[in-house]
Amino acid sequence: MSKTLALLHTTPVTVGAMSELAARELPGVRVINLLDDSLLKDVIAAGGVTAAVEARMRAYFEQARVAGADAVLCCCSSVGDVVDRARAEAPIPLLRIDEPMAVEAVQSGRRIGVIATVRTTLEPTVGLIRRKAQELGRAVDVEPVLVQGAFDALSAGDGAAHDRLVKEALIALLKRSDVVVLAQASIARVLAALEQPPAIPVLTSPLSGLKAAGAILAE
Secondary structure, eight states: OOOEEEEEESSTHHHHHHHHHHHHHSTTOEEEEEEOTHHHHHHHHHTSOOHHHHHHHHHHHHHHHHTTOSEEEEOOGGGHHHHHHHGGGOSSOEEETTHHHHHHHHHHOSEEEEEESOHHHHHHHHHHHHHHHHHHTOOOEEEEEEOTTHHHHHHTTOHHHHHHHHHHHHHHHHTTOSEEEEOOGGGGGGGGGSSSOOSSOEEOHHHHHHHHHHHHHHO
16 A cells, blocks of 8 residues: 655645655655645744644644645745644654755755745754754854845745845855755755856755655655
8 A cells, every 4th residue: 555645835836846756756655735825924924933823733734644644744944843843742753844954964064054035944944953963963053044035026926036036145155155955945946047066065855855754654
């Protein structure tokens, strides 16, 4: 019997790309998508995860289980801390898409650049990287970079402006980092717009997150 992975999204931007990637990387795994684009909007408006947002997410975890999911992968770093709090009591594995990426970043170098277009994603990602560094006994210097205006451009349908702003910030950050983390799945596409491959590792969460989910499902 095939396994089922539920992907929890807070923006429609990630649905298509994650589904395509899952079909390629996890053949034979049934994927179901749960989307609530008000979650991220509420987090941004409040400046962080609220009790109401956490309650809704926990309800989605249960809905995924009822739908037959063997595991849930949360595709949004802004709400990743909810996964950490809920996983101990969940009947199925709850996974953060950014956790494998954070571990890889800590193992890749001391100077870690982190780039995001939303502050509520940037801060949890930086916090996760620092926690993983402490767990692994690694000393790291983390430089967070918030790309102003990029998220608003993407929300308004101006993908070109979003990609240009992120690309400019990324090129500058590459010059002073050992490894760069793209904190949002939605900005991973900017890598394809670079004229040449980066000279240092640039880590994105979709692929490593899905591979980690596949490993859990295979157990």
